[in-house]
Amino acid sequence: NAGVTQTPKFQVLKTGQSMTLQCAQDMNHNSMYWYRQDPGMGLRLIYYSASEGTTDKGEVPNGYNVSRLNKREFSLRLESAAPSQTSVYFCASRGTANTEAFFGQGTRLTVV
Amino acid sequence: DAKTTQPPSMDCAEGRAANLPCNHSTISGNEYVYWYRQIHSQGPQYIIHGLKNNETNEMASLIITEDRKSSTLILPHATLRDTAVYYCIVNRSGGSNYKLTFGKGTLLTVNP
Numbered sequence: 001n002a003g004v005t006q007t008p009k010f011q012v013l014k015t016g017q018s019m020t021l022q023c024a025q026d027m028n029h030n031s032m033y034w035y036r037q038d039p040g041m042g043l044r045l046i047y048y049s050a051s052e053g054t055t056d057k058g059e060v061p062n063g064y065n066v067s068r069l070n071k072r073e074f075s076l077r078l079e080s081a082a083p084s085q086t087s088v089y090f091c092a093s094r095g096t097a098n099t100e101a102f103f104g105q106g107t108r109l110t111v112v
Numbered sequence: 113d114a115k116t117t118q119p120p121s122m123d124c125a126e127g128r129a130a131n132l133p134c135n136h137s138t139i140s141g142n143e144y145v146y147w148y149r150q151i152h153s154q155g156p157q158y159i160i161h162g163l164k165n166n167e168t169n170e171m172a173s174l175i176i177t178e179d180r181k182s183s184t185l186i187l188p189h190a191t192l193r194d195t196a197v198y199y200c201i202v203n204r205s206g207g208s209n210y211k212l213t214f215g216k217g218t219l220l221t222v223n224p
Contacts, residue, residue: 041216042214042215042217043156045211050210059213088153094212098203100146102158105154106154106155
């Protein structure tokens, strides 16, 4: 039972490069989320997907795009990475709006 | 969703009860109180949630005041492994509200 799996775990990018962070869950959850966490800060919501086929902006969506590929997978894309996007990225999923969320172990991204 | 207020940090002696407060004075009738914790830089972990009755599980107890404007998470016998950031979240249930946002939480340090 893997839960929420994020890949890669670590990544270093040069400014201007693009990349996609992958997230997959095996709990048949409807909703999925992407957060970023900067040092000493709480989690900030980037984008979320209430259900397959829908996505919505969170608190800090600028510079990111997302794709809900199917019910299992929710990817986060950085089209042109910037040093300000250096952060730890967490993916989460939950079944319904009043159940608990499950989180992945994070992707540590450094943009130089 | 209602905003929550938590102290930035607290200390607790190992073996003693840790009582973490949360203020959510603008909570509405259909909003649940959730608690998560984040150990070091791992993904957040669900602890407990409740609507208006007190709740207990194997990890903790949740005490919600009668007016629901505040709550307390109780770790009955804190251990060193309970050192973490604890997040209190208020989230409306049902409907189309799937957005899930976190504040800065309380850093609980359990001392030997």
